Amino acid sequence: MTTRTATGPVRIESRWARPLQVGRYLLLFAFACFFLMPVYVLVVTALKDPVQVSVSRMWELPQSLSLNGFREVWPKLRPGLVNSVLxxxxxxxxxxxxxxxxGFVLSKWRFPGADIVFPLILFGMFIPYQAxxxxxxxxxxDLGMQGGLDGLILVHVxxxxxxxxxxxxxxxxxxxxxLIDAAKVDGAGMLRTLAYVALPIAPPAFAVAMIWQFTSSWNDFLFGVMLTSKENWPVTVALNNxxxxxxxxxxxxxxxGLLACLPTLLVYVVLGRFFMRGLMAGALKG
Amino acid sequence: MRRSRRAFLALTVAGALVATSACSKDSGGSNEPKVDKVEVMSWWVGPGEADGLNAMIALLKTQHPEITFENSGVAGGAGTNAKAQLATRLAANNPPDSYQRHAGQEIATDIKNGDVEDLTYLYQRNGWNTLFPKGLIDTITSNGKIYSVPVNIHRSNLMWFIPKTLTDLGIAAPPKTWDEFLVQAAAIKAKGKTAISIGPAWTQKHLLENVLLGELGVDKYTGLWNGKTDWTGADVTAALQKYTKIISYSDIASAGADWQPAMDRVIEGAAVYNVMGDWAAAYLKGDKKLTYKDGWNVVNSPGTDGVYNFLSDSFTLPVGAPHKAAAEIWLTLCGSKEGQDAFNPLKGSIPARTDADKSKYTGYLATALTDWTNPSTKVVGSLTHGVVANDAWNAEIDTALGLFVKNGDAAAFGTAVKTSYEKNK
Amino acid sequence: MRQIRQWGPGLLLVAPSLIVLGIFVYGFMGWTANLSFTSARGRNLTGDYVGFDNYRELADERGVTGQRFGIDTQNVLIFTAVFVAGSLIAGLVMALLLDRGVRGESFFRSVFIFPMAISFIAIAIVWRWLLSNGTGTQLTGLNKLFSASGLGFLANDWFKSDSGWAIAAVALPAGWALSGYVMALFLAGIRGVPDDLREAARVDGAREPQVLWHVVRPMLLPVTMSALVILAHISLKTFDLIYAMDLKSLKIDTPALFMWFTTFEGGFYGRGAAIAMLLLAGVAVVIIPYIWYSVRAERRS
Structure with missing residues (x-):
């Protein structure tokens, strides 16, 4: 901090600092309310007795707390929850x-044509799955992988x-x-470099990738219902039913709906710290 | 630092190993064919319907303890997800042992594709030809063969209301014709209420079929589905225009998300009538705890007295079913008196057989059973629920109806439906 | 030879991924493309080659198929525009609000991100209630909140609107689910700008908005691009959400839904495949320039 910054534009800022700060918090709370509003509806409706459940009375608090909703769905969801974790x-x-x-090969251990291969891989993200x-x-x-979870895992991977x-x-x-060149000079091969240089600094990227993949495989319905037999159905099929x-x-x-999102939330909490770091460190920056 | 890197690496590798072993372990059990099981695909997963199915499963267990029942029910908008799942499995040559279809034309595509077995021998073996009503047998017979076993009967042409709402509005009785309805509707609108509540697209189609039935009468309505009634004829166009008028008195602009929210508006008194199938009875009685006749009431939709617009859930035997013998046992149970009497009271429908135990059907269901077994009742089939139009035509009608509801062009709708009938019959 | 020894292992490591993606992406796409030139009907996919007939039918506004596809195309474009722009703006605003350290930042961050955890099936059910457009005694959802807080003029018909913009209302739940993720991306991007760069600008007398505009904004371009790609691909594939909001309402129908119903309910496999190919072409129009841009940008740096 130099004196110049303290006397220059900062003074103008300080006059506005308080109202700005208040405005900032107000806006943040407005956003938070917007994000929590559907959760409110989820929670109060889940706690209502079926007689009180009605669209026109969605904002009303339940007249009497009823855990029947949870009690009734738990046995239906439990096998699905286990499968979805597996x-x-x-x-x-x-x-x-x-x-x-x-990612390591395509950025740090390139082969001729890597610039063509990467877009080809990336394009796979965009196919409409129904098609x-x-x-x-x-x-x-034909691969004999229909019915079990292994086939579903393969497809999601x-x-x-x-x-x-x-x-x-x-x-x-x-x-x-x-970093990579130093490893090469030391005579390390590709796998060694990957294992000892690249991977150890990659936990944040792992957090981003794992959160993304956990969320999308957890919430997938289409592949789950098509590829698994009843005993292996993921939780979304139970939810849909x-x-x-x-x-x-x-x-x-x-x-x-509330029960089914708890495990994903748990993952967010566990990996959350790495997640922001992963995003900051450049994962997903195009 | 170094150590934590190693630890992380080790953790990742270990995780991957655990994962691979976990999934390879999974692959074992599920693919081995079992001789003593039957996999049945149905869309009965909701309250009532699932209870009914479970009652049948329990019955199967006592009669044939050696058979494991695998219930692969998938729900979704009147079986839409179930249909997609089924279509994909059939296209991949991986059929279940038996699957649910609406009786009637919905199975026609499967028959044409050679996807389902002829079940006439089951009918002969069990004497079903005389135990099911003739109208139903006629509808499900294709070239002298029958490919499915109906379990239940639902009725489509019903109009639901709350007696108190009518009293409050000074309406003496529900309308007998759609013209009468329009007169009432104008008065209801003047009092700030909705004359008829409606839900998503399929409920709009449900209303359409019953308007057509009420306006055209039994013979012309039946003719719509076999090419004998001209969809572009003056009478059909007039009926379609009436439908547009009826819709204009509905709450279509703020239609409920499903048929239940639409029914809720009637219960709450915001809307006066709702045209829906008789599964609504279970909802009014069970969920909403209202009493039949006092709390809620139901009449035949306008212009359809003495007509039973039916739909029926039935089960099939796919070609290449892995456990054919067990599937036959299941289908026999579906057609049996005990099976139907175990299922229907819980589902809130009446049995397809005529010799059912009447004492099990009370309240609304007793009335329905009386009408269904009354020899003078004329039976017609539902469009929305797969009886009269095959899948391809029905899907094209959906597209045309979506546009019709949007632009109100009755002539264009008639032409589109006629064209797609020619292409898809 | 020495060169192969250098890059060979890399190629070998990527090869399995390339092979499975070759089959599961390009192989299956080819299968679908082939099907789209046939009149395949029913489950046995029996049909003849009909050339571009399926595509022609989709383009022909005289038939109901073409009319519906026209509406669907318009809908998906509106949805994409509103959803992408809305999520980007909301995400950016939230990131800017959080950027300079507020108390309870991690609380706000979690609240903004968590909707991603909820399955679209549950999201759709809650939101179709929130976006209900009943009036009078049926007034509910957001409209009721608006009228209770004196903002009655904001009440509208949402996804039941007749205006052709009904689909824009579906962008609200979709944006609700994903703008938190965009917020995280932007927040990371903003914080990724080295402090000394910002400090230097401040030293030069730049005010905070100017710092943001001249220093931070250019650095955010790559983040914006990747957020754009993620949002766009989700948008074109949005299926479960609309499916569960209002089944078969043409007001919010999209090509993905049309494909689903025409294929699996109607058995029009050839037509369904043609819609899928057009969807893919639409995606390619967006994604190829992006890939081209990012590869070129990389080469330059």
Whole structure:
């Protein structure tokens, strides 16, 4: 801090500093309210008795707290929750590891044509999944991987490759070549460099990639319903079944919507610290 | 620093290993074919319908303890997700042992594709030909063969209301014709209420079929589906224009998200009538705890007295079903008296068989059963619920109806429906 | 030879990914492309080659198919524009509000990001209630909040609107779900700008808005681009949300939904494949310039 900054424009700022600060907090609270408003509806409706559940009375607090919604959906959701954990954990780990390898090669251990290969990988992010459903289900059946979670994991890993590759490529592009060159000079091969130089500094990128992959595989319905048999259905199928019957028990839908997002929230909390650092360090910067 | 790097690496690798072993372990069980199981795909997952299905499963368990029942029910907008899942599995040659379809034309595509087995032998073996009503047998017979086993009957042409609302508005009785309805509707509108509440696209189609039925009568309505009634004829156009008029008295601009919110408006007194199938009875009685006749009431939709616009859930035997013998046992149960009497009271529908145990059906269902088994009742099939139009035509009608509701062009709608009938019959 | 030894292992490491993506992306796309030139109907996909007939039908505004596809295209463009622009602006504003350290920053950050955790099925159900446009005793959702807080003029018909902009209302829940993520991207981007650069500008007498405009903004371009790509690809694929909001309402119909219904309900596999190819072409129009831009920008630096 020099005296010049203290006497110059800063003084003008200080006159406005308080109102600005108040305005800032007001705006932040307005945003927070907007983001929490649907959660309010989720929570109060989940706690209502079916007789009180109605669109026109959505803002009203429940007259009597009823945990029936939760009690009724829990047995329906539990197997799905277990399956979704068994699905989302391996998916986020495997696709991050593969994405790290791809991203490292495409940014720091390039081969001729790497600039063409990367866009080709990236384009995979954009295919509409409904469009490739039939050939995919056929292929998976021919591979004998339909019905179980393994096939679903494979598919999520494959379609997650473009984005995880993008995340790690951008992240590694941000680290200086000198580190890599130093390792090369020491005679380290590619795998050694990846394992001992690149990966150790990559936890933030892992956080970004894993959060992304965990979220998308956790919330996927389409692949889950097409590729797994009943005993392996992810939680979204159970959620859909509660929400999509001929009669929709709205208090149950809201309760299961809340229950189904808890594990993802847990992941956010656990990885949250790394997540911001990962974004800052350049993952996903294009 | 160095150590933490290693630790992280080790953790990642270990994680990946655990993950791979976890998923390879999973692959074992699910793909082995079991001889003693039957996989049934239905969209009965909601309250009531799932209870009914469970009752049938329990029955199957006591009769055939050796068979494991795998219930792959998937819900979604009147079975839409279930249909997509089924279509994909059939296209990938991976059918379940039995799947649910609406009886009637909805199965026609499957028959044409050779996806389902002829079940006439089950009908002969169990004497179903005489135990199901003739009108129903006629509807589900295709070239002298029957490909599905109907479990229940629902009725589409019903108009629901709350008696108190009518009293409050000084309306003596619900309308007998759509013209009468329009007169009432103008008066209701003047009092600031909605004459008829409506929901999403499929409920609009549901209303359309019953307006057509009420305006055109049984014969012309039936003719719409076999090419004998001209969709561009003056009478059909007039009926379609009436539909536009009826819609203009509805709350379509703020339509409910589904049929229940639409019914809620009637319950709350904001709207007076709602045209919906008889699954609404279970909702009014069960969820809303209202009593039949006093709390809520129902009449045939205008112009359809003595007509039963039906739809029916049925089960099939796909070609290449992995457990055919078990599937036959399941289908036999679906067609049996015990099976139907276990399922229907819980689902809130009536059995397809005529010899059901009448004492199990009370309240509204008793009335429905009386009408259904009354020999003078004329039976027609529902468009919205798959009885009279095949999948392709029905999907094209959806597109045309979406545009019709938007622009109100009755002639264009008639032409589009006629053209797609020719292309898809 | 020595060169191959240098880059060979890299190629080898990427090769498995390339092979599976080759099959699962390009192979399947080819399969769909092929199908789009046939009259394939029903589950056995029996049909003849009909050339561009399916595409022609989609473009023909005289038939109902073409009319619906026209509406769908318009809808998806509006949705994309509103959703992308809205999320970018909201995300940027939130990031700027949080940038210079506020008390409870991590609380706000978590609140903004967490909607991403909720599945679209649940989001759609809550939001179709919030965006209900009933009046009188049926007044509810956001409209009721507006009228209760004296902002009644803001009340509108949302996704039931007749104006052709109904689909824009669906951008609200979509933006609600994803603008927090954009906020995180921007926040990271802003904080990634070296402090000494900002300080230097301040020393030169620049005010805070000027610092933001002249120093921070140019550095945010790459972040904006990547946020844009992520939002755009989600937008074109948005399916579950609209599917669960209002089934088959043409006001919020999009090509992805049309494809789903025409394929899996109607059995028009050829037409469905044609819609999928057009969707893909639409994506390519957005994504290829982006890839071209970023590869070129990289070469330059």
């Amino acid at each position: 699905l989302a954990v391996p998916v986020s780990i495997i696709s991050s590891v593969l994405g790290a390898a791809n 490739i459903l039939i050939p995919m289900v056929r292929t998976m059946r 494959i379609y997650g490759l473009p984005i995880t590759t993008l995340i790690f490529r951008s992240y590694f592009a941000g680290i200086s070549d000198e 509660i929400a999509g019957g001929q009669q929709v028990p709205f208090h149950e839908v809201m309760a299961s």
